[in-house]
Amino acid sequence: MRIAEVLIHQEDSIRAVLQAIERAGSSRAFVTDSAGRLIGAVSESDIRRALLDGAGLESPSSPLVRDAGISTKPGVGRAEVIDLMHALGVREVPVVDEDGRVVEVHTERALAGAEQRYNVAVIMAGGRGTRLAPLTDHVPKPMLSVAGRPILERLVLHLVGSGITRIFISLNYLAEVIEDYFGDGHNFGCRIEYLREDRTVPLGTGGSLRLLAQYGEVTEPVLVMNGDLVTDFSVGGLLDAHAAANVVATVATTQYQHQVPFGVLEQTDGRLVRVVEKPAPSWPVNAGIYVIEPEVIAKIPAGRLFPITELLDQCLSEGRPVGLWPVREHWQDIGRPAELAQARGEA
Incomplete structure (x- = not known):
């Protein structure tokens, strides 16, 4: 309108x-x-x-x-x-x-009134968050508060507001804190279920996806995301782009920029061509958000540490296409104290 x-x-x-x-x-x-x-x-x-x-x-x-x-x-x-x-x-x-x-x-x-999506979402929330200690000594990193609300709750509400109503949360460290807070998801307008790792055998971002099998067959592409993100990325935009690209997985990307503190000299055959003063090149980097086809998830080995990046490498080695999709909305990873302070408006 x-x-x-x-x-x-x-x-x-x-x-x-x-x-x-x-x-x-x-x-x-x-x-x-x-x-x-x-x-x-x-x-x-x-x-x-x-x-x-x-x-x-x-x-x-x-x-x-x-x-x-x-x-x-x-x-x-x-x-x-x-x-x-x-x-x-x-x-x-x-x-x-x-x-x-x-x-x-x-x-x-x-x-x-968002269009209902029949995809399930998996939020990875089992990490220890050691870089944020002592804040994470008794609180899981995804449950740290930003603007008066746990990061994980912000993600759940964003997914529900985007039409996804079945959400899995992968748990390990201080799992009971998350389960007690969210319950079955009724109070958040969705159905929440839990992928519980053995606390002595961390499975990593890819390995825990294998636990989806215990909940029956998944037929639609699965939206996977890290639980320590503050973002309002377009859920529908990512899912639609994945569906249109004929790929087995799509990785959401954001831009990383590095400020070079010197004048860079461009040369050819030992002769100066031009001076670029303190350039700031940028590269697309992994935003910790993915869409993965069910057939790929079925190939994840059970019961061992398996990063999701290893799953992507496996797809590439088999010649199976993996797409990239740029996040154009706000995105921030909360992995270090400075990033948490920035998200809270304290820096």
């Missing part, structure tokens, strides 16, 4: 407000000035009272404009917006840029 279709202007009639509310599937319409800056909101309940008091559909809506209450900034994730709605008891939240202009309106219907 185009943003212009869900906003109204100060001079609009009550009829126009009702039409905007109907289009948005919301309980309020948001009022902007000629520059698109947020002025306030008109609620369906206020319109009802005005009509009962004798106002007509062509009456001006301006006397009904109230403060819009809360708004959010561009880039705030789905989970945070849903929390905001629930906390305030509203069904819509405007997104306002630094100049006060409304650039989007989140509605409860749109956030909850």
Whole structure:
């Protein structure tokens, strides 16, 4: 829906407000000035009272404009917006840029109405997180909080909001903390099951996928991701790209940039061609998110350490194509204290 279709202007009639509310599937319409800056909101309940008091559909809506209450900034994730709605008891939240202009309106219907995906997702959450000690001495790394919510919960809600409702969580270190928190997933709008490793025999990111077999046949490509990521990547975009590429696996990528602290000399036959001052080359790197065909997972050896990268190497050695898909949305790995501090806005 185009943003212009869900906003109204100060001079609009009550009829126009009702039409905007109907289009948005919301309980309020948001009022902007000629520059698109947020002025306030008109609620369906206020319109009802005005009509009962004798106002007509062509009456001006301006006397009904109230403060819009809360708004959010561009880039705030789905989970945070849903929390905001629930906390305030509203069904819509405007997104306002630094100049006060409304650039989007989140509605409860749109956030909850993602196309259902029949793929299952596996979140790897069994690692020890030694680089984040002592924070991880008694809390699994994926359960560390970012913006008031465990990282793992952010991932679960992102998957559910993207249409995936069957999720497996791979467990090892402090498994009971995660199981006690999520249970069967009912409170999070999904079904959660657990891949439990023997704590004395870690299986790695690939080996734990072999445990899926105990839950019956999986027929759709499996979405696999590390449990220590803060990201709002496009789940549907990745799954659709994998389906269109005719590959057995797809690896999501992000860009790593390295700042060279010197002037780089480019030369040919011992003669200087040009000087590139402090270049910053970049490379695609593994984002810790994958889509893997069930037939490939069936070939993972049981009961031993098997990194998922070894599975990808095996596919390549057999001549089976592996695709790459760039993450264009926010992505951050939480593996070191500095990265956690950055995600929390402390650095």
